[in-house]
Amino acid sequence: MWARELVDSGYRVFGIDISEAMIDLxxxxxxxxxxxxxxxxxxEIPGCQAVxxxxxxxxxxxxxxxEDLGLSRLFRRVHDALVPGGVFVFDVLGPGQVSPGDKTRGFGVGEDWAVLSEREEDVExxxxxxxxxxxxxxxxxxxRDDEVHRVRLYDPSDLSAELERAGFRVQTMRSYADFPLAEGHAAFVARKPL
Ligand SMILES: C[S@@+](CC[C@H](N)C(=O)[O-])C[C@H]1O[C@@H](n2cnc3c(N)ncnc32)[C@H](O)[C@@H]1O
Structure with a gap:
């Protein structure tokens, strides 16, 4: 778990999630x-070395x-909270994973579990x-559990431009070190200049 790795490496960690179950865990x-x-x-993002x-x-x-404001305000708030040289690391899913009008179905099974999924994109x-x-x-x-996730899809080059407008120097990646990202994802390391 990421928070465990950070704590064990000597960082003070503050984590936020909109899901109460995720925070309990x-x-x-x-x-x-x-x-x-x-x-x-x-x-309120506390002053920090990394978000x-x-x-x-x-x-x-x-x-x-x-839904209403997109990410530009968030990028500015993170930039304000970071120390010079601090980093903002995140990944996003981009558009174009499912052909227009199509639904993509998938499944995963284990010894005592199964997960079924269906994905549909709204191009507009x-x-x-x-x-x-x-x-x-x-x-x-x-x-049985049923969940519906609605996500906005981000074009990585649009986000790089938005991050630069907020004052970051931006690097994009297809993996976190040795951990490759799933298809359609891009990761960002946005650094606040010294
Ligand atoms: C795919 S999970 C990843 C969770 C965790 N980072 C991990 O790697 O295990 C995405 C998480 O983002 C949380 N989330 C989505 N929108 C959020 C928001 N506006 N504020 C805080 N958390 C949010 C969800 O509740 C969910 O736990």
């Missing part, structure tokens, strides 16, 4: 860190702020809807 796994339930579009948002965090449209709004149905064995029976 994080508090259990990394009690040394501080976690809060809330939106990254509203939280990270790993695994599509910025794509989600769970908070209407993201540059968004994707992802329906996920998961089954997990609990005792004799399987527990």
């Amino acid at each position: 994080s508090r259990k796994k990394v009690p040394e860190a501080e976690f809060r339930v809330g939106s990254l579009f509203e939280v 990270t948002a790993v695994s599509e965090v910025l794509n989600y449209l769970f908070d209407a702020e993201n 709004r540059v968004t994707m809807e992802r329906r996920i149905v998961s089954f997990r064995k609990v005792g004799e029976h399987y527990r």
Whole structure:
């Protein structure tokens, strides 16, 4: 877990997630860190050396702020919070994963679980809807969960330009060190100049 790696490397960690369940889990796994339930579009970002948002965090449209304002205000807030030389590291999913009018279906199975998914893109709004149905064995029976994710899709070159406008120097990547990103994703290291 990323927060665990950071704490073990000597960093003080402050984590935020809009999902209460995710924060409960994080508090259990990394009690040394501080976690809060809330939106990254509203939280006051404390002065820091690095801000990270790993695994599509910025794509989600769970908070209407993201729907209305896009990412430029967030980029400026992160830039203000970082020390000179500090970094903002994140990844996003881009458009064009599903052909217009199509639905892409997928599944994954393990010994005692199965996950089914269906994805559809809205070309005009540059968004994707992802329906996920998961089954997990609990005792004799399987527990079913249904989720619908709505995400905005970002063109990496548009985001690089937006980051530069906020004052960052930008590098894009297809992997986090040895961990390749899933198809359609781009990662960014945006550095606040010294
Ligand atoms: C794919 S998960 C990645 C979670 C974690 N970073 C990891 O790598 O395990 C995306 C997370 O972003 C959170 N999220 C989405 N929109 C958010 C927002 N506006 N503010 C805070 N968290 C948000 C979701 O609740 C979800 O836990």
